[in-house]
Each structure stands twice: as structure tokens, then as C-alpha cells.
Amino acid sequence: MSKLPEDLPECMVFLLGKAYQKAHGNFKKQLKNYGLTNMQHLVLEGLWYDEGMTAAELCKLLIMDKATASGILERMVDTGWIIKKPDPDDGRIQKLYTSKKANQMKEKLIDERKKANKHILKKFTLEEQLLLKRLLRDLI
DSSP: OOOOOTTGGGOHHHHHHHHHHHHHHHHHHHHHTTTOOHHHHHHHHHHHHSTTBOHHHHHHHHTOOHHHHHHHHHHHHHTTSEEEEEOSSOTTSEEEEEOHHHHHHHHHHHHHHHHHHHHHHTTSOHHHHHHHHHHHHHHO
């Protein structure tokens, strides 16, 4: 068995990965009762932000690649979370909308995200929270 590098606990890739795993796993548990994944929740929030976007516009907003989004969007259509409608000006373009089901759950789902964020940040002072958010934004 090989020995782990001594600097592994200080490795940013390792630390960010572990932080992601913890935050993602906790939020996944919160969303399980709704039948949504973290990415599906992100799609809903994106559409609530700007209803009627195309898939390309949504991908740009969420910093998501089109291949990943395609499968997620199809599953969300199949499970009744979103609706695709042809653009009235160009029938070749599909616009994305949240369904009645999604809109009825909007406040609860946004509250779940807020609870997840609060849980992640609870160990930090307000100043540390603001700094962490700024630093993370600078990485993307």
C-alpha cells in the first residue's frame, strides 16, 4: 500500500472536493422527498429566475455543459417538473417553463436551498461568509 502525500490535507483540489461532497450530499438528502436531484433543483431555480429560456441560455446561466443539461431536462419533462414549448417566433426553438407542479413547490424548494446554505455557513462569521462567497465566485 502506497503512502499518501504528506501535503494532501492542504491540497486545494482535495479540500474543495471534500467540501463539495459534504454540501452536495446533505442537500441531496434534503431533496430526496421531493424526487429531485441537486442539478434538477438548480434548473428549477434558473427557470424561476428567467422563465422561458432556451436550453442554451439556461446552460450559460448555470455554467452547465449542454450534454449534461440535455439528460437532466428530458428527465424533468418526463417527471412533470418542466414543460418545453416551441418559440412562437421560431418553432425550431424550444423554450423551457416550470410546470404547475414545480410552481406549487417553489417556496418549499427555495426554502430547502436557503436551509442548505445556512447549514454550510453556520460555522462562519458574517465577514467570513462574505469572503468565502467572494473567493468561490472568483474560482468559477
